[in-house]
Amino acid sequence: MKTTTINKSIFLATDRETVWQYLTDKDKLGEWFHPAADDLIEGKPYALLSDADNGSSRVCWGNVLKAEKPALLVYTFTVKPLNGAMTTVSWTLEEAAGGTRLTLTHDGIAEAAGEAAMGLLMALDKGWDEHFSKLRGYCIV
Numbered sequence: 001m002k003t004t005t006i007n008k009s010i011f012l013a014t015d016r017e018t019v020w021q022y023l024t025d026k027d028k029l030g031e032w033f034h035p036a037a038d039d040l041i042e043g044k045p046y047a048l049l050s051d052a053d054n055g056s057s058r059v060c061w062g063n064v065l066k067a068e069k070p071a072l073l074v075y076t077f078t079v080k081p082l083n084g085a086m087t088t089v090s091w092t093l094e095e096a097a098g099g100t101r102l103t104l105t106h107d108g109i110a111e112a113a114g115e116a117a118m119g120l121l122m123a124l125d126k127g128w129d130e131h132f133s134k135l136r137g138y139c140i141v
Contacts, residue, residue, distance in 0.1 A: 004110035004117060006125055009103040010132050012139040016070035016093040019100045019139055023073050023091055032134040034059045042067035046075065062086060077106070081120060085112035100139075104128060 012019055022028045026036035034048035047061040062076035070093055076086040087108040094101045106124060110117040 004121060006104070006106040006109070006121065006128060008128055008132065009101055010136065011096055011099055011101055012136065013099045014139045016095060016100045019093055019102055020070035020073075022135060022138060023093075024067065024069075028138075032138055033131050040064050040067065040073070040075065062089075078112070081116065082112050087112050102135075104132075 022032060024040040026039050029036045029040075029048065030051075034051065037047045037049060038044070040046050042064050045061070045063050047058045050057045050059050060077055060079045062078055064073070064075045065088075066072055066074040072093070073091040075089055077089045078084055078086050087106060090105040090107075092103040092105075094103070106128070109121055109124065113120045
């Protein structure tokens with residue numbers, strides 16, 4: 001494991017199928033992360049849109065590499081500061097004591113960001129924490 005990989009896990013009091021919907025459904029993504037142009041589907045590009053300008057500009061985008069419902073979602077991920085360089089985001093959903101353990105792995109940031117890596121790592125790390133906090137509010141039994 002690289003020291004520049006972001007790893008986070010949270011426990012959600014709902015089943016994996018519900019969590020999966022929050023990771024892949026365009027409308028549910030908008031509740032806790034950013035609205036999406038379309039559902040996230042394996043083999044397809046995706047774009048998550050800005051809330052601030054009525055969804056007219058991309059906040060992050062990439063291609064869905066794997067969508068193994070309801071266990072694993074992997075996609076490439078970039079944001080404007082990366083100037084099109086891609087990183088990889090993986091979501092693992094595991095059954096846990098009547099709920100779901102959701103694990104995020106965000107890799108390739110240092111390679112994509114170069115000298116700006118630490119600043120971007122800190123911004124992404126903080127952003128994932130904020131989005132996880134919102135997701136907890138929606139994934140309640």
